[in-house]
Amino acid sequence: MWTSFPDGSKEYLNKRWYEYTGLTQEQGKGWGWKVVVHPDDLDRLIREWLALLDDPKPGELETRIRRYDGEYRWFLIRVVPEFDTEGNVVRWFGSNTDIEDRKRAEKKLLEDELEFRRITDAIPQSIAVLDPNGVVLYVNQSSLDYTGLTAQDLSSPEARERVIHPDDVERIRDERRAALARGLPFEFEERKLGKDGQYRWFLIRYNPFRDEQGRPVRWYATGTDIDDRKRAEDRTRNENVALREDIVRSSMFEEIVGSSEPLRRVLVQVSKVAPTDSTVLVLGETGTGKELIARAIHNRSKRSNRAFIRVNCAAIPTSLIASELFGHERGSFTGATQRRLGRFESADGGTIFLDEVGDLPPETQVTLLRVLQEREFERVGGTQTVSVDVRVIAATNRDLPTAVAEGTLRQDLFYRLNVFPIRLPALRERIGDISLLVEYLIDRYAQKAGKKIRNIDKKSMELFRTYDWPGNIRELQNVVERAVILSEGETFFVDEAWLTRVPPKLAAKSVPLVADLVEHEREMLEAALRESEGVIGGPTGAAIKLGIPRQTLESKIRKLGINRHHFKAS
Numbered sequence: 001m002w003t004s005f006p007d008g009s010k011e012y013l014n015k016r017w018y019e020y021t022g023l024t025q026e027q028g029k030g031w032g033w034k035v036v037v038h039p040d041d042l043d044r045l046i047r048e049w050l051a052l053l054d055d056p057k058p059g060e061l062e063t064r065i066r067r068y069d070g071e072y073r074w075f076l077i078r079v080v081p082e083f084d085t086e087g088n089v090v091r092w093f094g095s096n097t098d099i100e101d102r103k104r105a106e107k108k109l110l111e112d113e114l115e116f117r118r119i120t121d122a123i124p125q126s127i128a129v130l131d132p133n134g135v136v137l138y139v140n141q142s143s144l145d146y147t148g149l150t151a152q153d154l155s156s157p158e159a160r161e162r163v164i165h166p167d168d169v170e171r172i173r174d175e176r177r178a179a180l181a182r183g184l185p186f187e188f189e190e191r192k193l194g195k196d197g198q199y200r201w202f203l204i205r206y207n208p209f210r211d212e213q214g215r216p217v218r219w220y221a222t223g224t225d226i227d228d229r230k231r232a233e234d235r236t237r238n239e240n241v242a243l244r245e246d247i248v249r250s251s252m253f254e255e256i257v258g259s260s261e262p263l264r265r266v267l268v269q270v271s272k273v274a275p276t277d278s279t280v281l282v283l284g285e286t287g288t289g290k291e292l293i294a295r296a297i298h299n300r301s302k303r304s305n306r307a308f309i310r311v312n313c314a315a316i317p318t319s320l321i322a323s324e325l326f327g328h329e330r331g332s333f334t335g336a337t338q339r340r341l342g343r344f345e346s347a348d349g350g351t352i353f354l355d356e357v358g359d360l361p362p363e364t365q366v367t368l369l370r371v372l373q374e375r376e377f378e379r380v381g382g383t384q385t386v387s388v389d390v391r392v393i394a395a396t397n398r399d400l401p402t403a404v405a406e407g408t409l410r411q412d413l414f415y416r417l418n419v420f421p422i423r424l425p426a427l428r429e430r431i432g433d434i435s436l437l438v439e440y441l442i443d444r445y446a447q448k449a450g451k452k453i454r455n456i457d458k459k460s461m462e463l464f465r466t467y468d469w470p471g472n473i474r475e476l477q478n479v480v481e482r483a484v485i486l487s488e489g490e491t492f493f494v495d496e497a498w499l500t501r502v503p504p505k506l507a508a509k510s511v512p513l514v515a516d517l518v519e520h521e522r523e524m525l526e527a528a529l530r531e532s533e534g535v536i537g538g539p540t541g542a543a544i545k546l547g548i549p550r551q552t553l554e555s556k557i558r559k560l561g562i563n564r565h566h567f568k569a570s
Contacts, residue, residue, distance in 0.1 A: 004092040008053050011091060022068030038064035038072050056081040056089045065096065073100040126202065126223030128154075132216050134180050143223070148195025165191035165199050167330055167339065176206075183208055183216050189226070198384060200227035238307070238346030256292060257440045258433030262425035266293065273420045274300035279372060281357075281417045282395040284424030287474030290395035291355060293424060297393060298351040306350030309343050314356035318550075322364050323380045332381020342379065344371060344388050351391045357417065358398035358409060359549055365410045372416040392417075406559075408551040427469040427476060434464050434476070441477055442492055445484040453484065457493035467499050522560050525553070526567070534568035 001014040009030045018028060021036045037045055041063040052059045058080045064072040079094045120127045121141035129138040136155045143154060147163055154163070161169060168190045179186035185207045191199040202223040208216035256267070273280055274297045282290040291310065298308045316324050323333075327342030343352060354360075360368065371377050376387045394417045403409035427434070438456065446453045460483075469475055483494045528542035535541045536550055536557075542564075543550040557564055 002094050002096070004094065006053070006089045006091065008049055008092070017096065020067055021065065036066045038066070040064075052079060053089075056083075062099070073098055074103040075099060128221045128223075130219040130221060132180075132219070134176065134219065137218075146192070146194050163193050165193070167191075179206065180219070189230075192223070200225055201230040202226060234341060235307070235346065235348055238341055256289070256296060257437050258430060259436065260425075260430040260432040262430050263433060266422060266424060267296075269420075269422050270296050271300065273297060273422075275302065277301075277391050279391070279417060279419040280393045281400075281419070281421045282393065282424065283400075283421055284395075284397060285426050285470075285472055286397050287472035288424040288426060289473055290397075290424060291353060293422060294351075294353040294393040294395060298353075298391075301351070301391065303350050303391060307347050308351050308353065309347040310353045310355065311343050312355045314359040318361045321361060322367065325364065326367060326377050326379055327382075327386075328380035329382040332379070336381065339379070344377065344390055345386060347390045348388045349390075351393060354392065354394040356396055356398075357394040358396040358400055358403055360409075361551065362408075362410070365413050369410065369413045369416060372413075403552070406552055407555040408549065427472040431465055435461065437473065437476060438464060438480060438492075441480040442484060445481045449484055451484065451487060453487060453490055453492045455491040457491055460493045463494065463496055463499065521556070522562065525556060525560065525562060529557075529562070529564050529567040532567075534564045534566070536564065 002010055002017060003012045005011050010028060010033055013025070013028045013033070018025065021028065021033075023032070023036065026032075027035070034042060034046075045061060045063045048059075048061050058078075061077040061079070063075060063077065065075050066072050075096045076099045077094060077096050079092050081089045082091050082093065084090050117138070117140070123140065124142055126143040126146065127140040128136055128143065130136055136159065139151055139154045144151065147154065149159075149163070153159060160173070164172060172188060172190050175186075175188050179188075185205070187203060187205040189201060189203055192202050193199055203226045204221060204223050206219050206221050209218040209220060211217045256263070270293060280294070280297060282293050284290055294310075295308060298304060311325065313321060323336075323340070323342065325342050325344055327340050327345055328336050330336055330339050354368075367377055371388070371390070372392060375389065376385050378385060400409055400414050400418070404411050404414050438461065442453055442456070464476070471478075479494060479498055482498065483492060487493075524546070525542070528545045529536075532540055532542040532545060536543055536553055538544070541550070543553045546553060
């Protein structure tokens with residue numbers, strides 16, 4: 001114990017102080033006590049002591065004091081001022097308490113903590129230490145390296161909003177709060193933003209460290225990167241969805257039936273191109289089996305164990321085709337309540353079959369061209385680049401060079417799609433296969449209907465061979481199915497009335513905009529616009545009435561200089 005004068009010099013030092021330091025009373029009084037303070041602590045101690053003298057109030061100081069045998073030990077110095085009636089300091093009372101053991105324990109704890117940090121920094125997994133309320137106290141180097149943030153940034157209350165995906169923040173906050181209150185180990189999955197601007201999925205596991213009373217005093221959290229696993233799960237899920245959809249709308253039959261020379265030439269092309277990753281363009285009339293050929297290419301390729309995704313570009317509304325193909329982010333348009341993967345991501349590693357590719361709108365053609373060139377795209381409403389490894393097989397019954405000339409198909413996209421064209425022969429070009437096809441289809445539908453058909457009416461077969469089959473194999477399939485359903489005996493036959501022969505003039509009318517004279521073409525367009533009151537698209541628009549895509553009609557209107565607004569209703 002000791003007392004000091006108001007100026008800080010020692011007035012009195014007790015016997016225990018002198019015994020510890022080995023100084024005499026004359027040596028210790030005044031400012032003589034400074035000789036026993038550790039040289040490294042003296043300046044700081046004097047500075048802190050003078051600060052208390054300038055602003056008198058109780059305080060604490062820590063320093064190392066030399067013992068009589070020369071050893072320095074840590075002491076906690078507590079000081080309290082005594083005031084007179086006018087508020088002036090008349091003396092200071094102080095006590096020195098040995099805290100060497102505590103300081104050594106603190107040093108050991110600090111060394112242990114540093115060792116702990118060195119160990120956790122070497123682990124390639126995100127690790128965090130949190131207080132009982134979930135406030136971050138420490139994060140390891142792996143967390144800093146991934147996020148590109150500082151330890152102070154990650155310890156701030158706003159860190160979660162900065163790092164966690166916006167779609168996950170609210171869900172994680174509620175789950176985490178409830179789990180911390182229960183005090184039991186828990187885990188959840190979240191997407192975290194990396195310094196490269198990309199989000200990756202992590203599995204976060206929390207484990208409590210408890211005191212002697214069983215109360216959590218610390219939480220230890222680990223984050224394991226599971227992005228590859230999540231992507232594989234999403235891909236498998238989308239492949240399964242696509243498979244279910246594919247089963248529902250499966251093609252007209254499971255095998256390619258026929259042995260005619262035109263078909264054999266096609267199959268030779270299939271066998272040559274299938275092992276490659278080249279883009280294939282399948283051309284042919286409606287109902288010739290373009291999807292069947294696309295499947296044959298996929299099944300013979302090195303991608304056969306991955307997804308085969310089919311997209312009918314003509315069956316999807318123009319406003320949704322980009323989202324269907326390339327996916328969208330949450331909030332990118334009305335109704336986009338969550339992120340959705342597109343068909344290209346579902347087909348990653350496999351094959352995507354773009355049926356009726358000639359009906360793609362211009363803005364989607366640009367994105368498709370980028371995918372074919374660079375194997376990457378952005379989701380609708382997104383900014384992050386998605387890379388895919390997809391083989392593209394496209395098909396159409398349209399005349400693509402004409403579409404390029406009309407401006408409805410990009411020329412550069414046509415060249416990208418036309419790497420390896422395969423033209424499928426119409427059924428009228430492979431008359432020799434009709435018998436095999438009829439027998440195959442009869443057997444298929446008879447089994448389904450529970451009937452036994454042993455014979456085929458010769459007249460009916462001759463009718464099949466002489467008919468021109470404008471609907472090709474799909475039309476043949478429908479006629480055979482109808483005949484099997486109506487059959488009451490063991491002989492298969494068809495009614496000639498079921499085969500509608502289209503007169504040449506009507507057939508010509510079914511293909512719009514083929515008149516040689518520009519004036520006649522203008523008259524057809526104006527008549528359709530007048531009837532639709534200037535409306536081009538939609539169920540009552542001129543495009544539907546003419547039987548052509550909206551983009552083709554718009555191109556023709558521009559080319560002929562027609563003002564469609566003249567036909568709008570007043």
